Structures are given as C-alpha cells and as structure tokens.
Amino acid sequence: MPHMDEAGENDDVVALLRQQHNHIRDLFAEVENATADGRAESFRRLVRMLAVHETAEEEVVHPAARRLFQDGEQVVDDRLKEERAAKEKLSRLDDMNPDDPGFMPALRELRADVLQHAASEEQYEFPRLRENAGAQQLAMLATAVRAAEAMAPTHPHPGAETAAQNFAVGPMAALVDRTRDAVRKAMGNDG
Numbered sequence: 001m002p003h004m005d006e007a008g009e010n011d012d013v014v015a016l017l018r019q020q021h022n023h024i025r026d027l028f029a030e031v032e033n034a035t036a037d038g039r040a041e042s043f044r045r046l047v048r049m050l051a052v053h054e055t056a057e058e059e060v061v062h063p064a065a066r067r068l069f070q071d072g073e074q075v076v077d078d079r080l081k082e083e084r085a086a087k088e089k090l091s092r093l094d095d096m097n098p099d100d101p102g103f104m105p106a107l108r109e110l111r112a113d114v115l116q117h118a119a120s121e122e123q124y125e126f127p128r129l130r131e132n133a134g135a136q137q138l139a140m141l142a143t144a145v146r147a148a149e150a151m152a153p154t155h156p157h158p159g160a161e162t163a164a165q166n167f168a169v170g171p172m173a174a175l176v177d178r179t180r181d182a183v184r185k186a187m188g189n190d191g
Contacts, residue, residue: 013141147186
C-alpha cells in the first residue's frame with residue numbers, strides 16, 4: 001500500500017506512475033466518448049498529460065533505472081523506443097482536427113501503443129524500481145516526478161527523448177531547462 005506524504009500525495013514513485021497510467025486510460029476514454037464539440041478540449045488534456053508523464057519518466061525515472069538495474073540501459077532503451085513511436089503518432093494527431101475522419105482511428109492506434117507501453121513499464125521497470133530503491137529514494141523520485149509535471153512541455157516532441165535532444169527542439173529549450181532545474185532542486189541536486 002503506498003504511503004502518503006504530509007500533502008496527501010503518493011510518496012512512492014511507482015504508485016504515482018501507476019496512478020498516472022490510470023488517469024491516461026481515463027483520458028483516452030474521455031476523448032473517445034466526447035461529442036464532436038468536446039473532443040478537442042478532451043484531447044488537449046490527454047496531450048498535456050502524456051507530455052507531462054513522459055517528460056517526468058525521461059528526466060527522473062529512466063535515469064534512476066539506468067543506475068539501479070544491472071541491465072538498466074537495455075530496459076530504458078526499450079521504453080524509449082516505445083515512447084518515440086507513440087510521440088510520433090501523437091504529434092501527427094496533434095496536427096489533425098478532431099473532426100477529421102482519420103482522427104479517431106489514429107487515436108485508437110495511439111491508445112493501443114500507449115497502453116502497451118504502460119504495461120511494459122509496469123512489468124519490466126516499475127517492480128524493479130521498487131526492488132532496487134529504498135523507500136526514501138522512491139519518495140524522492142515521486143517528488144521529482146511531481147516537479148517535472150509542473151514544468152513539462154504541453155506538446156509531443158518525437159526524437160526528443162533526452163534533455164539534450166529536448167534542447168534541440170527550439171522554443172521548448174527554456175521549458176526543458178526549467179523542468180530539469182525543478183527536478184534537480186526537488187532531488188536536492190541543485191548543481
């Protein structure tokens with residue numbers, strides 16, 4: 001059972017990320033079930049949540065996995081490939097009008113990819129994080145994920161799965177720098 005901090009938030013990064021996965025599933029359903037008028041707004045919330053979640057994983061969770069697992073490089077590289085494919089689909093969708101006849105089939109394809117990616121994280125990455133990190137480290141990672149969420153980009157950037165690549169996307173550079181700074185500060189690593 002996850003512990004809560006003083007603010008009533010999960011202080012276990014794995015529980016927090018699973019909670020986000022559930023929210024993402026709900027947002028996909030919301031977009032699919034929305035009326036034509038409400039679909040664009042529902043989709044904007046989904047795009048923001050996906051961008052926030054993936055940025056937090058890229059800046060906080062994956063680096064921890066690389067350090068903590070003997071085969072961390074491979075585990076993370078597999079997740080990054082999945083993330084890039086989903087970002088490419090999301091970017092194409094982001095350029096479409098939600099009324100476009102191709103929008104819903106493309107959304108369903110994205111949904112399948114994102115849910116498979118989430119299942120892979122829940123199977124290959126999250127349990128090992130819990131095994132290899134102590135409660136204090138899990139809490140610190142949860143704090144850093146929340147900090148990254150507060151500063152995350154609001155649009156997908158395929159090919160920008162690392163901080164350096166994010167920097168190269170142009171206008172997002174300042175936002176990524178602020179995100180990184182917030183994460184480092186939350187983790188007690190201001191340097």
